[in-house]
Amino acid sequence: MSDLARLSINSETIKQWSLEELVAGCVDAGVPGIAPWREPVEAYGPAKAARLLRDAGLTVTSLCRGGFYTAAEPTERKQALDDNRRAIDEAAELNSPVLVLVSGGLGHQDRDLKGARARVADALAELAPYAGERHVTLAIEPLHPMFCSDRCVVSTLQQALDLARPFPKEQVGVVVDTYHCWWEPDLEAQIDRLGAAGRIALFQVADWITPLPEGVLLGRGQLGDGHVPLREIRQMIDATGHDGPVEVEIFNADMRKRNGAEVLAEVVRRYRDHLV
Amino acid sequence: MSDLARLSINSETIKQWSLEELVAGCVDAGVPGIAPWREPVEAYGPAKAARLLRDAGLTVTSLCRGGFYTAAEPTERKQALDDNRRAIDEAAELNSPVLVLVSGGLGHQDRDLKGARARVADALAELAPYAGERHVTLAIEPLHPMFCSDRCVVSTLQQALDLARPFPKEQVGVVVDTYHCWWEPDLEAQIDRLGAAGRIALFQVADWITPLPEGVLLGRGQLGDGHVPLREIRQMIDATGHDGPVEVEIFNADMRKRNGAEVLAEVVRRYRDHLV
Numbered sequence: 031m032s033d034l035a036r037l038s039i040n041s042e043t044i045k046q047w048s049l050e051e052l053v054a055g056c057v058d059a060g061v062p063g064i065a066p067w068r069e070p071v072e073a074y075g076p077a078k079a080a081r082l083l084r085d086a087g088l089t090v091t092s093l094c095r096g097g098f099y100t101a102a103e104p105t106e107r108k109q110a111l112d113d114n115r116r117a118i119d120e121a122a123e124l125n126s127p128v129l130v131l132v133s134g135g136l137g138h139q140d141r142d143l144k145g146a147r148a149r150v151a152d153a154l155a156e157l158a159p160y161a162g163e164r165h166v167t168l169a170i171e172p173l174h175p176m177f178c179s180d181r182c183v184v185s186t187l188q189q190a191l192d193l194a195r196p197f198p199k200e201q202v203g204v205v206v207d208t209y210h211c212w213w214e215p216d217l218e219a220q221i222d223r224l225g226a227a228g229r230i231a232l233f234q235v236a237d238w239i240t241p242l243p244e245g246v247l248l249g250r251g252q253l254g255d256g257h258v259p260l261r262e263i264r265q266m267i268d269a270t271g272h273d274g275p276v277e278v279e280i281f282n283a284d285m286r287k288r289n290g291a292e293v294l295a296e297v298v299r300r301y302r303d304h305l306v
Numbered sequence: 307m308s309d310l311a312r313l314s315i316n317s318e319t320i321k322q323w324s325l326e327e328l329v330a331g332c333v334d335a336g337v338p339g340i341a342p343w344r345e346p347v348e349a350y351g352p353a354k355a356a357r358l359l360r361d362a363g364l365t366v367t368s369l370c371r372g373g374f375y376t377a378a379e380p381t382e383r384k385q386a387l388d389d390n391r392r393a394i395d396e397a398a399e400l401n402s403p404v405l406v407l408v409s410g411g412l413g414h415q416d417r418d419l420k421g422a423r424a425r426v427a428d429a430l431a432e433l434a435p436y437a438g439e440r441h442v443t444l445a446i447e448p449l450h451p452m453f454c455s456d457r458c459v460v461s462t463l464q465q466a467l468d469l470a471r472p473f474p475k476e477q478v479g480v481v482v483d484t485y486h487c488w489w490e491p492d493l494e495a496q497i498d499r500l501g502a503a504g505r506i507a508l509f510q511v512a513d514w515i516t517p518l519p520e521g522v523l524l525g526r527g528q529l530g531d532g533h534v535p536l537r538e539i540r541q542m543i544d545a546t547g548h549d550g551p552v553e554v555e556i557f558n559a560d561m562r563k564r565n566g567a568e569v570l571a572e573v574v575r576r577y578r579d580h581l582v
Contacts, residue, residue: 142535143488178488185490246452257417
């Protein structure tokens with residue numbers, strides 16, 4: 031088995047590439063997995079994208095992303111749930127086993143964090159059976175607490191597991207992303223618990239570097255550049271018996287300015303150095 | 307009792323003011339508490355500062371800050387511990403009941419978070435008896451997880467409580483700062499637990515606003531501008547029986563550019579609107 035057998039590239043890591051370029055690049059580099067975001071899939075056309083990926087022999091490891099269903103206002107809420115059903119349909123069409131869910135944050139000066147978190151649970155209850163019928167697992171992604179107000183009110187692995195538990199594990203699982211959870215005081219115990227519950231739906235990797243840029247979104251580190259013990263966390267994941275893909279999802283402004291093929295070659299090299 | 311009876315102003319909130327200006331401003335505004343950082347105290351001279359604060363009739367609620375003792379290298383570590391003993395002496399001289407401790411982060415590309423966290427526990431064991439003899443409580447401040455690598459490897463209230471428990475509660479407690487902990491999924495339970503253990507050493511307040519600025523340090527919000535349910539959290543603190551000061555510590559670049567007296571008046575107004 032190739033040492034790249036578990037590697038998957040998330041389209042945000044090389045956002046300067048179109049879907050076609052990313053597919054060709056992955057094939058050239060011997061990368062077997064790919065995780066597109068919805069925007070490039072929709073731009074290319076979902077059915078055509080499904081064909082492109084299948085013909086290239088690539089495995090889709092996840093579709094990113096659904097979620098953003100914390101709004102309390104009924105019309106907004108209905109729109110969000112409808113959009114999530116479309117995202118589930120797209121995941122099914124692409125033969126993606128997983129749809130990543132980022133919950134959404136709070137409205138302007140909204141201080142009702144508990145209310146927003148309750149609405150996340152309600153949204154999952156509405157969407158889980160729909161996803162189950164289409165053989166797509168909804169993967170709750172806890173985002174780093176610095177995104178709590180503007181992107182994701184789900185902040186820890188424990189909280190994500192608590193949200194997932196009421197549903198069959200084929201329908202709802204959890205994303206373990208090293209960028210978001212590396213700081214958790216009891217990370218190993220949390221990963222053990224997730225694994226024992228059969229709830230690890232996806233493993234994503236990026237490194238943590240500082241200083242954080244304005245807005246903090248595009249400041250993730252290339253593998254090996256920062257403070258995350260990537261191999262150690264991969265081993266925690268493996269120890270649970272989970273042997274799924276390792277998806278590289280790095281939001282980094284500088285990496286997006288460089289030549290795509292160069293970035294991909296660097297990711298592959300870093301993956302070998304820090305994760306295999 | 308004045309509705310400002312519990313209010314204390316941390317010197318970083320109006321950093322454009324010297325210690326003398328801050329003291330005069332607090333007296334003018336009817337603010338009874340003050341929490342200086344070490345730099346202005348050292349610039350003014352600790353003994354002289356103690357006299358200034360006493361003569362003005364102000365209560366010192368904390369001295370900020372000690373800590374930064376995560377270095378593994380023996381010389382650096384000894385220097386850090388010596389500096390913390392000086393900080394404890396300064397707190398005693400100012401008649402401050404509390405020395406705030408920010409643990410420090412990781413070295414360049416250091417990935418041993420567990421090791422750094424273990425060194426925090428060791429440092430506390432070295433410093434707690436020294437603080438106890440001087441009637442100063444060491445207050446462990448968990449910082450928001452976005453500071454985990456560069457400022458503070460202690461990230462949650464639970465983690466801080468676990469670090470404090472081995473020591474007498476007169477010697478080691480915990481800072482609850484709304485800016486750092488507002489996102490915690492089980493905040494109310496954590497505050498209950500801290501209170502029941504008699505470990506709430508200090509309550510600090512600031513609001514959470516976005517977008518975060520580059521480096522994220524100076525992006526705290528004026529009270530009422532953001533997403534933190536300040537009064538609700540104050541009520542959680544009160545419900546434990548803790549009735550100590552409410553220290554306003556806002557690191558905000560724009561507030562530091564304005565007229566100091568104006569900023570103080572605004573803080574007092576916002577305190578009345580969002581905390582009393």
